[in-house]
């Protein structure tokens with residue numbers, strides 16, 4: 575079963591809940607954890623992974639101008655991304671569309687491979703696979719596809735995915751083949767609005783979901799959707815996270831609530 579823990583925006587406690595769920599699941603099931611929040615992976619930090627193994631380098635195709643260039647300027651005109659300046663291609667702005675290569679009559683533009691991200695593996699009592707996108711790079715959806723491919727080798731009963739925040743391409747890559755999405759929301763107007771957009775996206779892709787409220791009691795709010803489970807607000811949570819203590823391992827009511835969530839989730843397996 576593939577379960578993705580996602581949120582409409584960052585900072586609502588998605589990763590602190592997913593790391594605890596991974597640990598709880600690992601006690602009763604074979605599990606592989608996937609950190610698909612490739613812009614800011616933190617699963618490996620929470621579990622303090624020491625020996626990480628590089629599984630794959632992800633490349634994207636870029637272009638460069640070579641010495642055949644006669645400076646006719648045609649490539650500058652065709653580039654929709656203003657990536658060519660002084661007859662040099664800026665790798666940050668280049669989207670790799672290849673239009674410049676097609677327009678150049680002098681074979682002065684050639685493709686080059688550019689490292690855009692990495693996929694790692696570590697063992698934290700169970701396997702963890704995560705991706706890291708290079709700073710300034712795009713293409714998180716592609717990296718997520720590769721993380722999922724690597725996870726398949728474990729044939730685990732549970733694939734627990736820490737997804738990216740938001741509703742863009744990385745989210746769609748994350749949820750498109752999951753069995754269940756857990757949408758984490760906190761009692762703030764902006765989080766509720768983001769969660770509504772998330773639900774709209776999940777409905778569009780026909781993904782089954784449950785909404786989990788985190789930080790219950792922080793604010794009074796009426797949710798326009800059904801809450802499956804609530805985890806209370808607790809001032810000690812930031813301290814626990816800073817000390818790399820998983821919430822499920824703490825001696826707190828948050829821990830109890832996460833364990834209750836885990837028990838309720840087991841009914842879906």
Ligand code: SF4
Nearest residue numbers: 643644646647649678
């Ligand atoms: S189209 Fe080719 S020859 Fe013309 S400026 Fe660009 S690289 Fe140089």
Ligand code: SF4
Nearest residue numbers: 653668669671672674
């Ligand atoms: S590949 Fe596309 S985006 Fe990159 S420089 Fe050429 S035209 Fe511009």
